[in-house]
Amino acid sequence: MQNIELKKGSAELLILSLIEDQPRHGYDISKLIEQRSAGTVKFRVTSLYPLLYRLEQRGWIDGRWVEKAGQRRRRYYRLTKEGLRVLAAQRRGWLEFVDAINRIAGLENA
């Protein structure tokens, strides 16, 4: 059973990695997650935005209102330097974790 911390941590990891290359707005982020996980992971408004705001408060991401001609203004989030550092660390942690799980699972199967 995955614990809460892990789940929380993984959600953060997902968001941070999605905006690593380019700034994205909330809807964009939620759709990308849904698409790339083929519908397995789905973020709802009620959990996505509080998480975004929290990450912003921590200074890992930075939200800015952007107006494009003919469109309503949207809030785009990009990774801060601090966020970049956190992302790297979380990636490492995740890999180690997955690696450990695999090894345990592998041992049990053998």
Added chain:
Amino acid sequence: MPEHPDWRNEIAIRLASLDLPPARESEIVEELAAHLNDDYHRLLASGTSEPEAREIALEDLDQRPELAETMRGVERPAPAHPIALGTPRRSAAGDLWRDLRYALRSFKRSPGFAALAVLSLALGIGGNAAMFRIVHAALIRPLPYADPDRLVEASNSGYYPPGGLVDLQQHSRTMEFAGYNPGLELNLTGLGQPWRLKGSAVSANLFQILGVGVALGRAFQPGEDQPGRDNLVILSHELWQDQFAGDRHILGRVVMLGGAGRMVVGVAPRSFAFPDPGTRFWIPLHLDPRDPTAYWARGFMPVVARLRPGVSLVQAQREIASLSVRMLRVFPYPMGRDWAAGMTVVPLRRFLTRDLRLKLLVLQCAVGLVLLIACANVAGLLLARTASRQKEIALRVALGASRARIVRQLLTESVVLALAGGSLGVALAFAADSVLRSELQATSNRLGAADSGWPVLALIAGLSLVTGLIFGLAPALIASRQDLAAAIKTGAQRTAGIARARLRSALIVGELALAVVLTVSAGLLIRSLWKLAQVNPGFQPEHVLTLRVAPNESLCRQRAACIALYNEVLRRAREIPGVQGAAAANTLPLSSAVPASAVKVEGLPYVPSEHAAPMFWAGAVTPGYFRLMGIPILQGRSFDGIDGEKSTPVIVVSAATARRYWPRESAIGKHVQLVWEDRWRTVVGVAGDVRQFDLAGHAPDYVRGAMYMPYAQAEDTDRRLPAVMSLIVRTNTDPGSVVTGIRELLGQLNANVPVDELRTMVSLVDESTQQSRSMMWIFAGFAAVALVLAAVGAYGVVSYSTAQRTFEIGVRVALGAGRRSVFQLVLGQSLRLVMAGLAIGLAASLALTRLLASFLYGTSPTDPAILIAVCGMLAAVALLAGYLPARKAAAIDPLRALRAE
């Protein structure tokens, strides 16, 4: 992409319970609405029907946990108070800065108010700071000795002889004792002009007990107060600089002090001034048990002690009492039991400042009252001001400023005023310092050096802040609590508010009451000084010049030599042109000196072991003294040439002494004896009473009488002929014109005799009232400031409230009220305030002026004449303050007054 109309509404409803700041809420709503809208249009594009797409999109918003709940952990609710206009973000520093700028701007708009307030406060704060500077230096600053709290003085009620000191040193388990002779004076000769110097003979351990080192050389070492090893001296820093030019090779040099050679072993540090600042040298005591008279019967001195570790003051007090009683058995002669009865120890600081403490505390309280008056005054001014700013305040409240915000703004203003007043006060304090100091210096030489300004600056800063908060708080609270609608609608004129009116009246009543207390005090001191000036000192001071002639004591070891010297001085002085007569005496009247000797009075039972013998003030005067000083001989005769060294010993007693000891018979022919003598001295005359100690007639209470001995027959407490005498010359011209002649004469007779303390008897009388005069002037100054402040305050409150009532008065006049009744109406208002102020002030005065009793002469602290005079004066001042507004009110034009509304 058009937005579905009700996303925002749906989101806002779900966020409502969070109570977010409006700006933040709308931001979130916008972002989430965009999300839902995107989803909605995606669904539409994929062929979902509109209602269904809306349903699905909204479903996303209604997941559990609810939006409000997940947001709550991230977003902060809005502050409880709405934000005042012009303060977009809450930051304490920013608010303060804004408040400050706002305050300064508003003062710029009403400079008269600001100047008056700052000046009032500067007077109050400055006076307090100046006084505190002196109090701090004298009473608070630690004594400049090591661990000064452990030092005690063991001579509160009596002195110990040298043998007693040694006895204490040997037997005390709670304290280590050192003795010092405070009144020693010796001649420094051999350096050109001879100098009479004040010094102290001290036990060898004094420096060690005080924990003070020397600046150069060494302190005395144990045993150096024993005979044969005691011909040493330590110089004060000042003496070293003045007479020896700071010569660093002074150590080991022998100087002539009191006619004997003493080797310089050390120089004291610059700041060292024990027992008092005039001390120029320290020599060891001469503790010689082989000479029982010198060891047990002479040279009684105060002793200072250091508590041993862990010993409390109470333990030390208990021990000194029992040691003193035990010591009675050690005396080689019967010592009065009452000598030991009062022996105790007190903290050294308390002992050193005993004559100063009450006076300084009374003055500090008085100046504290001045500050209170200033505060009340400024509070009154602020109240008036907030009243006229009511509209402005109401507007700010209407625009969303909270009550706390308004109070803070107003408090900032008052603190800014107080700080400005404080800064100006600093300047005043430092200017007043020298004035106060010189006024007080006459009282005591223990004021100590001026402080560095730091404690005072700290006090001023603290005082300013506290006063600013105190006088600003009430007006601010009242101003902030008002009826918005009423204030905006009707303007500033008629919503004065009962609370404000009451507070202003209370402030004025308080101010007047405090002013009454100060004015009564000043009045009492003035009356006391006036009484003092009326005192007949018992002699005629006009045209009398005095100077002190101070040969070494050793000169008088042969009595004949001394007698001959003074005979010759007087004979030749009388030959100087302008001199009418000349005489000599061991002390001058009003000089605060007490040449007291223990006596036996014939017929008075004297049991040595019960009581110490009565002490008489014992004058030694040359023939012609009484006539020269204008002291009347009431009975019998004065001295003349026949009362020589070998003839029958005679004395003249004062009238009070004669009354006291021989109330029903003539004193002539009665006998008095110095306790150590075996011959009786016969009373041959009764002289008029003279204020020997001071003009007010104080004298130490152990002095029970006064007698005069002819110089040739005199003995001082050390059983020697007094060597140091004051020469008294009556001139028929300006006393100053004969000074040169007398100096020359003395120089010719003996070049090694210093001559000093040259002054006229008139100036001596003047000096005797100096203490009362300084107190009087300081209080008069305080009272004047208090009166001005109270008058300004009363004027302000009455004229302000009259202005407030312009409308009402206009109505009255329109309805037929005469000018006269309007005048009375307004004046009546000030009268009520004055009456209340006077009543409270008088009651307070009766309670407080008792503190002044010890500074008064011939004046009761409740002197009715003064109380009445002060009431009259204050009433006059306050009525004057009420008169102007009353006249203005009487002149109100009803038409204009009514139209103005």
